[in-house]
Amino acid sequence: xxxxxxxxxxxxxxxxxxxxxxxxxxxxxxxxxxxxxxxxxxxxxxxxxxxxxxxxxxxxxxxxxxxxxxxxxxxxxxxxxxxxxxxxxxxxxxxxxxxxxxxxxxxxxxxxxxxxxxxxxxxxxxxxxxxxxxxxxxxxxxxxxxxxxxxxxxxxxxxxxxxxxxxxxxxxxxxxxxxxxxxxxxxxxxxxxxxxxxxxxxxxxxxxxxxxxxxxxxxxxxxxxxxxxxxxxxxxxxxxxxxxxxxxxxxxxxxxxxxxxxxxxxxxxxxxxxxxxxxxxxxxxxxxxxxxxxxxxxxxxxxxxxxxxxxxxxxxxxxxxxxxxxxx
Amino acid sequence: xxxxxxxxxxxxxxxxxxxxxxxxxxxxxxxxxxxxxxxxxxxxxxxxxxxxxxxxxxxxxxxxxxxxxxxxxxxxxxxxxxxxxxxxxxxxxxxxxxxxxxxxxxxxxxxxxxxxxxxxxxxxxxxxxxxxxxxxxxxxxxxxxxxxxxxxxxxxxxxxxxxxxxxxxxxxxxxxxxxxxxxxxxxxxxxxxxxxxxxxxxxxxxxxxxxxxxxxxxxxxxxxxxxxxxxxxxxxxx
Amino acid sequence: xxxxxxxxxxxxxxxxxxxxxxxxxxxxxxxxxxxxxxxxxxxxxxxxxxxxxxxxxxxxxxxxxxxxxxxxxxxxxxxxxxxxxxxxxxxxxxxxxxxxxxxxxxxxxxxxxxxxxxxxxxxxxxxxxxxxxxxxxxxxxxxxxxxxxxxxxxxxxxxxxxxxxxxxxxxxxxxxxxxxxxxxxxxxxxxxxxxxxxxxxxxxxxxxxxxxxxxxxxxxxxxxxxxxxxxxxxxxxxxxxxxxxxxxx
Numbered sequence: 015x016x017x018x019x020x021x022x023x024x025x026x027x028x029x030x031x032x033x034x035x036x037x038x039x040x041x042x043x044x045x046x047x048x049x050x051x052x053x054x055x056x057x058x059x060x061x062x063x064x065x066x067x068x069x070x071x072x073x074x075x076x077x078x079x080x081x082x083x084x085x086x087x088x089x090x091x092x093x094x095x096x097x098x099x100x101x102x103x104x105x106x107x108x109x110x111x112x113x114x115x116x117x118x119x120x121x122x123x124x125x126x127x128x129x130x131x132x133x134x135x136x137x138x139x140x141x142x143x144x145x146x147x148x149x150x151x152x153x154x155x156x157x158x159x160x161x162x163x164x165x166x167x168x169x170x171x172x173x174x175x176x177x178x179x180x181x182x183x184x185x186x187x188x189x190x191x192x193x194x195x196x197x198x199x200x201x202x203x204x205x206x207x208x209x210x211x212x213x214x215x216x217x218x219x220x221x222x223x224x225x226x227x228x229x230x231x232x233x234x235x236x237x238x239x240x241x242x243x244x245x246x247x248x249x250x251x252x253x254x255x256x257x258x259x260x261x262x263x264x265x266x267x268x269x270x271x272x273x274x275x276x277x278x279x280x281x282x283x284x285x286x287x288x289x290x291x292x293x294x295x296x297x298x299x300x301x302x303x304x305x306x307x308x309x310x311x312x313x314x315x316x317x318x319x320x321x322x323x324x325x326x327x328x329x330x331x332x333x334x335x336x337x338x339x340x341x342x
Numbered sequence: 343x344x345x346x347x348x349x350x351x352x353x354x355x356x357x358x359x360x361x362x363x364x365x366x367x368x369x370x371x372x373x374x375x376x377x378x379x380x381x382x383x384x385x386x387x388x389x390x391x392x393x394x395x396x397x398x399x400x401x402x403x404x405x406x407x408x409x410x411x412x413x414x415x416x417x418x419x420x421x422x423x424x425x426x427x428x429x430x431x432x433x434x435x436x437x438x439x440x441x442x443x444x445x446x447x448x449x450x451x452x453x454x455x456x457x458x459x460x461x462x463x464x465x466x467x468x469x470x471x472x473x474x475x476x477x478x479x480x481x482x483x484x485x486x487x488x489x490x491x492x493x494x495x496x497x498x499x500x501x502x503x504x505x506x507x508x509x510x511x512x513x514x515x516x517x518x519x520x521x522x523x524x525x526x527x528x529x530x531x532x533x534x535x536x537x538x539x540x541x542x543x544x545x546x547x548x549x550x551x552x553x554x555x556x557x558x559x560x561x562x563x564x565x566x567x568x569x570x571x572x573x574x575x576x577x578x579x580x
Numbered sequence: 581x582x583x584x585x586x587x588x589x590x591x592x593x594x595x596x597x598x599x600x601x602x603x604x605x606x607x608x609x610x611x612x613x614x615x616x617x618x619x620x621x622x623x624x625x626x627x628x629x630x631x632x633x634x635x636x637x638x639x640x641x642x643x644x645x646x647x648x649x650x651x652x653x654x655x656x657x658x659x660x661x662x663x664x665x666x667x668x669x670x671x672x673x674x675x676x677x678x679x680x681x682x683x684x685x686x687x688x689x690x691x692x693x694x695x696x697x698x699x700x701x702x703x704x705x706x707x708x709x710x711x712x713x714x715x716x717x718x719x720x721x722x723x724x725x726x727x728x729x730x731x732x733x734x735x736x737x738x739x740x741x742x743x744x745x746x747x748x749x750x751x752x753x754x755x756x757x758x759x760x761x762x763x764x765x766x767x768x769x770x771x772x773x774x775x776x777x778x779x780x781x782x783x784x785x786x787x788x789x790x791x792x793x794x795x796x797x798x799x800x801x802x803x804x805x806x807x808x809x810x811x812x813x814x815x816x817x818x819x820x821x822x823x824x825x826x827x828x829x
Contacts, residue, residue: 093527107522121430221545472668480681481658
C-alpha cells in the first residue's frame with residue numbers, strides 16, 4: 015500500500031514534468047532532470063532495501079531478446095536471482111531477433127539475447143556487440159497436421175522435407191517477421207534450393223504462437239522452435255513431423271542462443287558493467303544448471319551450452335573469422 | 343438473477359491463469375499512463391479549443407481540419423515518431439525515456455490531444471453566443487466569458503476527454519513500441535498495459551487469457567465512463 | 581450621465597446611422613423606437629460600452645472608455661447593465677444566475693470561496709423580488725418558462741446596481757402578464773435612480789414606460805423629446821407617419 019502511494023506520488027511528479035515538456039516543445043533541459051527524477055522514484059520504491067547497497071544497485075539493465083526466450087517464461091524464472099544478487103532490475107523487452115538487434119544498434123538496450131547467428135555476426139562485425147558467448151540451445155521442429163498431406167514424416171533432412179512440401183504445394187505458414195525463427199526458415203529454403211512462393215506459402219508477420227494457431231486452422235506446416243511448440247501443444251492440432259537434433263533430428267535444425275553486450279565504445283551510455291555482470295552470471299554453472307532444470311509441461315526447453323571443459327573460440331567471433339586475418 | 347450468477351462466475355474469476363498481482367499491476371500501469379496522458383492532453387486541448395472557439399482569423403478552417411486529421415493519426419506512426427524522439431540517438435535520447443512509462447505517456451499524449459481538442463472545439467462552438475454575450479454584458483472579462491462557455495460545454499468536453507481516454511487506453515501500437523511491454527520477473531508490470539498484455543497473449547496463441555484481459559479492459563473503460571458521467575451530473579448542482 | 585455624441589457606425593459599405601447623439605440621464609427611462617433593422621441594438625451596444633463607434637464618442641459621466649486603458653474601460657463597463665431579447669441564462673440555479681454580476685466583480689480568492697457558500701446574497705434576493713421571483717432562488721434555469729427566464733435575466737442585470745440599464749426588446753417574446761412584470765420592474769429601476777434605455781418596436785410600451793422617446797428612422801434620430809410630445813405632436817413629418825402607421829417598413 016505504501017509502495018503504491020509512493021509510486022503514485024512519483025507518478026504525479028512525472029506527470030507534471032511530461033506536461034511541461036509537452037507544452038514547451040523545446041523543454042529539453044527541464045524535462046531532463048524531471049525524467050531522471052521520475053525514474054529514480056520508481057526504482058527507489060521497487061528496489062527497496064537493495065538500493066542502499068553501493069555499486070550497480072538501483073540500476074536497470076535493459077535486455078532485448080526474442081519472443082521465444084521470453085514467452086516460454088524462462089527469463090522470468092531465472093531473473094529474480096540476478097536482480098536479488100545485484101540489487102538491480104532487468105527490463106526484458108521481447109522483440110523479434112531482428113528488432114532486438116536493431117534496438118541495441120540504436121543504443122536503446124544494454125545487452126541482447128537472440129538466436130540468429132548470421133545476424134549476430136553482422137552485429138559483431140559492425141562493432142555494435144562485444145563479448146559474445148554461446149548461451150544455450152534448443153532446436154527447431156517442422157510441425158504439421160497429423161494427416162501429413164505432403165508425406166514428410168520420417169524424412170531425416172529438413173531441406174528435403176521442405177522441398178517435398180513445396181513440390182506438393184501443401185500449405186506452409188511462415189513467420190515473416192524477421193525473427194530468428196524466420197531467418198532460420200529462410201536459410202533452410204535457401205539450402206534446399208527452393209524459392210518459396212505461391213498460394214501455398216503464407217507470410218503471417220506474427221509471433222510463433224499465432225503462427226502455430228494459423229497453421230492449425232489451415233492444416234498447414236510450419237517451422238517452430240521446440241519450446242513454443244511444447245508450451246502450446248495442448249491447444250493446437252499439430253504434430254512434430256521432422257525432429258530437431260535434440261531428438262536425433264538433423265543438425266541443421268539446431269537453434270543456438272547467444273548473448274552479447276552492447277559495445278560501450280559505440281554507445282558510451284550503455285550499461286556495460288551491468289551487461290558484463292549479466293553475461294558472467296548467466297553463463298555461470300549454477301545459472302546454466304537452472305536453465306537446464308527449467309521445465310514446461312514437464313519437458314526441458316533449453317539446453318545449456320556455456321560451460322564446457324573444452325575451449326570453443328568460435329563463440330567469441332563471427333563465424334568464419336580466423337586469427338590469421340588479424341595478423342596482417 | 344444476478345445473485346444466482348455470482349457463485350458460477352466466482353470460480354472463473356478466481357482461477358485466472360495469472361500470478362498474484364499481475365493483472366492489478368497492468369491495470370495500474372494502463373490507468374496511470376492513460377489518465378496522466380489524458381490529463382495533460384486536456385490541460386492543453388481545452389484552452390486551445392476555447393481560444394479557437396472565441397477567435398476569428400483567416401485560416402481557422404485550416405487549423406480545424408489539421409486537428410480533425412490528427413484524430414485519425416495512426417498510433418503506430420505516433421509510436422515510431424516518439425521512439426525516434428526518445429531513442430538514444432534521438433533529440434530526447436539523453437533523458438533515457440525509452441521503455442519507460444513517461445515515453446508511453448508522451449505517445450498517448452500525442453494520440454489523445456487531437457480528439458480531445460476537436461470534440462471540445464465542437465462543444466465550445468455549440469454553446470449559444472448569447473450566453474457569452476451575457477457574461478460580458480454582466481461585467482465579465484474575457485476569461486469569465488471563457489469559463490462560462492466551458493461550464494456550458496462541460497458535457498461535450500467530458501465526452502471529448504472520454505474519447506481521448508478511450509483512444510489512449512485501447513491503443514496498442516505506440517505503447518508497445520516505446521514502452522517495450524516490460525514486466526519484472528516477479529510478475530509486476532513496469533510498462534505492460536492491458537492492450538500490450540493482450541497482444542502478448544495473442545502472440546502466444548493464448549486467446550482465452552487474451553479474452554479475459556480484454557474483458558478487464560472493457561470493464562475498465564465502462565467504469566471510467568460511468569465515473570465521468572456521474573461526475574458530470576454532479577456538476578449541475580455546483 | 582451616459583452619452584453618445586455624434587456617433588456613426590457602418591458595417592462595411594452599409595451605414596447604420598450617422599452623427600447620432602443621445603443621452604440617458606439618471607432616474608429616467610428613454611425609449612428608442614424604430615423599425616427592426618434600423619440599428620437599435622447597435623446603438624444600445626455603443627451605450628453599453630461594448631462596441632466602439634466608428635466616429636464620434638461615447639462617455640459615461642464624461643469619461644470616454646475608448647480613450648482609457650482596458651482595466652479602466654472594464655470598470656466603466658461594469659457600471660452599465662444590459663438585458664437582451666433572449667434571456668440566455670447560464671446552466672445553473674436562479675440564484676447563481678442573478679449572482680453572476682456580483683461574482684465576477686469579486687477577487688478570485690473570494691470567488692473560489694463562494695463555490696462552497698450556500699447562502700443567497702441580499703442583493704440577489706432584492707433583485708429577484710423586483711421581478712416577483714424571490715421564492716424561486718433554488719430552481720434551475722432550465723425549469724423556468726420563457727417569461728420567468730426573461731425576468732431572471734432582468735434581475736441578473738439589476739442585482740449589481742448599475743448606473744445605467746440598457747434593455748434590448750426585453751418583452752418582445754413575452755405574454756402580457758410577464759410583460760407587465762418587466763414594465764413594472766423598469767419603473768422600479770427608475771425609482772432607484774438608474775438611467776434606463778429600452779429599445780422597443782412596441783409603441784404602446786414606449787408610451788407606458790418612457791419619460792422620453794427617441795425615434796430612430798433611416799440613419800439617424802428624427803425626433804427626440806418627452807413621450808407625450810413625440811406621440812401627440814411630432815415635429816418631423818416622417819416621425820408622424822411612422823407613429824401613425826402610415827410609414828410601413
